[in-house]
Amino acid sequence: MTYQRKLTLSFLVIFVIFTTGVILFEQNQAYRYRTEALEEKLDAYAEMIHDCVVSDTTGGNALQWLVSTMPRDLRLTVINADGRVVFDNIADTGMLDNHSDRPEVAKAKTDGAAYDIRMSTSTNIPYIYYAKYFGNDFVRAAFPYDGKVQNFLKPNNGFLYFIICLFIIGLIFINYVGRLFGNSVKRLRDFASTTGNETPTNQVPYFPKDELGEIGQRIADSYTRLKESEQTLVREREKLLQHVHSSAEGVCFFRPDGSVEFYNGLFLQYMNTISDTVVSDNPAILQLNVFEPVRMFLASNINEQYFETHINEQGMEFLLRVNVFDDKSFEIVLNDITRQQKTRRLKQEMTGNIAHELRTPVTSIRGYLETVLETPLPKEKERDFINKAYKQTLALSELIRDMSLLTKIEETPGSFNFGNVNLKSIVNRVVAELEPAMQAKGTSLDDRLPEGLTIHGNESLIYSVFRNLTDNVINHAGEDVDITLSLRGERNGYAYISFADNGCGIKDKSKLNRLFERFYRLDEGRTRDNGGSGLGLSIVKNIIALHGGTIIAKERREGGLEFLFTLPLNGDTSKAK
Numbered sequence: 001m002t003y004q005r006k007l008t009l010s011f012l013v014i015f016v017i018f019t020t021g022v023i024l025f026e027q028n029q030a031y032r033y034r035t036e037a038l039e040e041k042l043d044a045y046a047e048m049i050h051d052c053v054v055s056d057t058t059g060g061n062a063l064q065w066l067v068s069t070m071p072r073d074l075r076l077t078v079i080n081a082d083g084r085v086v087f088d089n090i091a092d093t094g095m096l097d098n099h100s101d102r103p104e105v106a107k108a109k110t111d112g113a114a115y116d117i118r119m120s121t122s123t124n125i126p127y128i129y130y131a132k133y134f135g136n137d138f139v140r141a142a143f144p145y146d147g148k149v150q151n152f153l154k155p156n157n158g159f160l161y162f163i164i165c166l167f168i169i170g171l172i173f174i175n176y177v178g179r180l181f182g183n184s185v186k187r188l189r190d191f192a193s194t195t196g197n198e199t200p201t202n203q204v205p206y207f208p209k210d211e212l213g214e215i216g217q218r219i220a221d222s223y224t225r226l227k228e229s230e231q232t233l234v235r236e237r238e239k240l241l242q243h244v245h246s247s248a249e250g251v252c253f254f255r256p257d258g259s260v261e262f263y264n265g266l267f268l269q270y271m272n273t274i275s276d277t278v279v280s281d282n283p284a285i286l287q288l289n290v291f292e293p294v295r296m297f298l299a300s301n302i303n304e305q306y307f308e309t310h311i312n313e314q315g316m317e318f319l320l321r322v323n324v325f326d327d328k329s330f331e332i333v334l335n336d337i338t339r340q341q342k343t344r345r346l347k348q349e350m351t352g353n354i355a356h357e358l359r360t361p362v363t364s365i366r367g368y369l370e371t372v373l374e375t376p377l378p379k380e381k382e383r384d385f386i387n388k389a390y391k392q393t394l395a396l397s398e399l400i401r402d403m404s405l406l407t408k409i410e411e412t413p414g415s416f417n418f419g420n421v422n423l424k425s426i427v428n429r430v431v432a433e434l435e436p437a438m439q440a441k442g443t444s445l446d447d448r449l450p451e452g453l454t455i456h457g458n459e460s461l462i463y464s465v466f467r468n469l470t471d472n473v474i475n476h477a478g479e480d481v482d483i484t485l486s487l488r489g490e491r492n493g494y495a496y497i498s499f500a501d502n503g504c505g506i507k508d509k510s511k512l513n514r515l516f517e518r519f520y521r522l523d524e525g526r527t528r529d530n531g532g533s534g535l536g537l538s539i540v541k542n543i544i545a546l547h548g549g550t551i552i553a554k555e556r557r558e559g560g561l562e563f564l565f566t567l568p569l570n571g572d573t574s575k576a577k
Contacts, residue, residue, distance in 0.1 A: 005178075005182075007177075007178045007181055007182065008174055008175055008178035011174040011177075011178065012171065012174060015167070015170050015171070015174065016167075019163055019166075019167050019170075022163060023160060023163055026159055026160075026163075027160075030159075035115075038128065038130075038143075038149070039113075039115055039130055042115070042128075042130035042141040042142070042143070043113065043130065043132060043141075045070060045074065045076065045141040046130065046131075046132045046139040046140070046141045047132075047139075048066065049063070049066065049067075049076055049078065049139045049141070050132070050134050050137075050139045052066045053078060053087075053137070053139075060087075063087065067089045071143075073143060073144055074089075074141060074142070074143060075088070075089060075090050075127065075141070075142040075143075075144075076088070076089045076139070076140070076141055076142075077089075077099075077139075077140040077141075077142075078137060078138070078139055078140075079099050079100075079105060079131075079137060079138040079139075079140060080136070080137050080138075081135075081136055081137060081138075082098075082100065083098040083099045083100025083101070083105065084098060084099075085099055086137075090123065091122045091123060095122070096122055097121075099138075099140075102116075102129075102131070103116040103118065104116040104129045104130065104131040104140065105131050105138055105140065107131075108131040108132060108133040108138060109133050109138075112132070112133055113130070113131065113132045113133070114130075114131055115128065115129060115131070116128075116129050117129070117145055125144055126144065126145040126146075127142040127143065127144055127145055128142060128143055128145045128149060129141075129142040130142065241262075244262075244264050245264045245265065247264060247266065248266070249266065249333050249334065249335050250263075250264065250266040250267030250268075250269070250270040250271075250333065250334035250335070251263065251264050251266075251267055251331060251332075251333050251334075252264075252267045252285065252331065252332045252333075253329065253330075253331045254286065254329060254330050254331065254332070255329055256327060256328040256329050258286050258298075260285060260286075261329070263285075266334075267332075267334060270318065270334045270336065271285060271288075271334075273313070273314055273316065274290055274311055274313035274314060274316070274318065275288055275290065285332075290311060290313070291332075293307075293309050293320075294307065294309075294320070294322055294332065297322060298322075298324075298330070304324075305323065305324040305325075306321070306322065306323055306324070307321070307322040307324075308320065308321050308322070310337075311334075315338075316336060316338045317336075317337055317338045317341050318334050318335060318336055318337065319334070319335040320332065320333070320334055321333040321335075361392040361393070364388070364389070364392045365389045365392045365393060368385040368386070368388050368389040368392070369385075369389055371385055372385050372386060372389075416458040416460075416461060416546070417458060418456055418457055418458055419456070419457075419458075419459070420454050420455075420456065420570050421454065421455050421456070421457050421458075421459045421462050422452070422453070422454050423449050423453045423454070423455060423462070423495075423497075424447070424449055424451060424452075424453065426459070426462055426463050426466055427445070427447050427449065427466055427485060428447075429463065430463065430466045430467050430470055431445055431447075431470075433467075434467070434470055434471070434474065437474050438470075438474060441474050441478075441479050441480075441481070442479050442480040442481070443473060443474055443477075443479075443480075443481050443482075443483065444481075444482050444483065445470065445482075445483040445485065446482065446483065446484045446485065447485050448484065448485060448486040448487070449485055449486065449487055449497075450487060453487060453495065454569070454570040455495060455547075455567045455568060455569055455570055456547075456568045456569065456570050457547045457567060457568065458546075458547075461543045461546065461547075462543070462547075462567070464539060464540075464543060465540050465543050465544065465565075466499075468536035468537065468539055468540050469499050469536075469540060469563060470483065471536055472536055472537060473501045473503060476503075476504075477501050477503025477504055477505075477560065477561070478503045478504045481501050481502060481503040481560070482501065482502050483499070483500070483501045484498070484499075484500045484501070485497070485498070485499055485500075486498050486500075488564070490569060493568060493569050494549065494566040494567065494568055494569060495566065495567050495568075495569050496564065496565075496566055497564070497565055497566070497567065498562060498563070498564055499562070499564075499565070500556060500560060500561070500562035500563070501560040501561055501562075502556070502558060502559050502560040503559070503560045503561065504559075504560075505555055505556065505559055505560050505561055506555060506561065512553050512554065512555065515537050515553050537553075540563075540565075544565050544566070544567065547567055547568055548568055549565055549566035549567050549568065550565065550566055551563060551564065551565035551566075552564050552565075
């Protein structure tokens with residue numbers, strides 16, 4: 001087949017599939033919309049009948065009157081919860097058997113409403129039934145499934161005729177476009193065959209002014225520049241060698257027989273690091289033990305042209321890559337990835353911790369909301385679930401806020417403005433904002449900091465230090481805990497501050513040095529259920545480090561924890577970062 005016929009046939013198949021899909025989709029959608037419209041109409045009749053049955057005090061007269069106002073071919077049936085027919089406007093209820101096994105009734109009992117098209121066992125007339133369950137009874141409305149209903153459900157064929165017309169027009173257009181492309185491809189093929197015979201550029205045939213013609217012209221221009229490129233290639237090779245010498249990778253080129261052709265200085269440096277013996281100029285590098293995986297790869301008879309492995313030597317990690325060229329020569333590239341691997345592991349650990357911490361509130365929120373959306377609940381229970389979901393969103397917001405603050409402290413420390421900060425006012429602000437939580441847990445704070453104690457720092461970050469330390473006591477130290485905040489002294493331009501509590505403390509003192517790790521939680525008394533994002537103390541440590549200070553945690557003899565930290569005093573800005 002010619003290119004023109006292949007192109008035309010391909011477009012034709014695609015267009016036929018697309019057109020068929022559109023027609024089927026439209027027919028299905030039209031049938032569904034009309035069915036839904038009929039269901040809505042029957043649903044309205046069922047609602048009216050149910051309302052009349054509930055409110056009827058006339059012994060059924062109101063129901064008879066209501067039925068008489070509706071369409072004559074409409075069949076209405078009232079069925080109790082056990083499936084017994086208590087009313088039917090067409091058949092004698094005494095002659096009707098139990099309807100609990102009718103498809104529309106059985107499905108309505110589970111789904112609330114359902115419809116079915118079938119033959120009536122009592123009248124031998126096909127109906128489209130619609131049954132709705134109201135808790136204590138069912139109301140079923142039905143129309144005879146005759147030509148009138150079938151014509152109503154049948155989609156309009158106008159759209160089908162319109163698509164067929166478009167299909168015919170599309171076929172004509174596809175054939176026209178295929179002919180145009182086929183002629184252009186034929187000229188391009190003729191030109192390619194002449195360039196193989198090294199046709200001079202002044203004999204290039206005429207190309208039409210279309211996209212393929214432009215491609216042919218560019219191919220001709222490329223052919224004329226080929227000879228010039230050969231000369232340029234020599235110059236570029238010299239540049240490449242200079243680049244290899246200055247590259248941040250250790251590169252060594254080998255001949256097909258495995259002998260060394262060229263290597264840069266960094267490769268030699270890496271080899272002297274990972275090898276037991278000093279590698280001198282032009283060594284038999286490939287015979288070293290460290291290259292055993294490379295020799296096995298080259299000795300295998302597979303057609304792979306790339307191999308990669310890791311080398312761990314002298315506490316360093318290297319990425320070794322082998323690229324095999326078409327002439328069976330090859331290169332070995334060494335990259336020192338010690339720092340990258342360490343960073344990758346830290347990021348993986350951080351990502352895992354974040355995913356672990358996000359999973360609990362997100363799962364809780366989803367569970368509460370799915371229950372509210374999918375399960376009928378009393379108003380009080382529904383509001384309780386929504387409140388619980390809201391509290392989980394607050395915990396999630398707190399976690400995201402803390403992660404953002406940590407990232408900003410570590411990556412853009414210069415974005416914080418430093419000035420004079422009065423610690424008394426900061427502590428009073430923390431106490432005022434946390435007063436409800438402190439009262440609920442019986443927590444008190446004794447501020448013994450001297451009046452006028454001013455440090456040099458960022459007010460918002462210093463507030464976060466005392467806020468997180470106080471939150472830590474409220475959430476984890478227990479009830480009826482007293483906090484003592486005092487100044488231990490001033491030395492070398494720093495204020496030495498003590499933040500102590502008499503709470504439950506930490507029984508295992510070996511875990512004190514891990515309190516400031518991100519997402520670290522103790523087994524006893526300090527779990528996620530007690531609140532907090534797991535980042536509070538890590539934020540505290542990073543903020544104090546940003547101000548040039550240090551912080552430690554220690555167990556008090558009388559019980560509880562004490563945090564000792566330093567902050568630069570006002571006037572000594574050399575220590576603050």
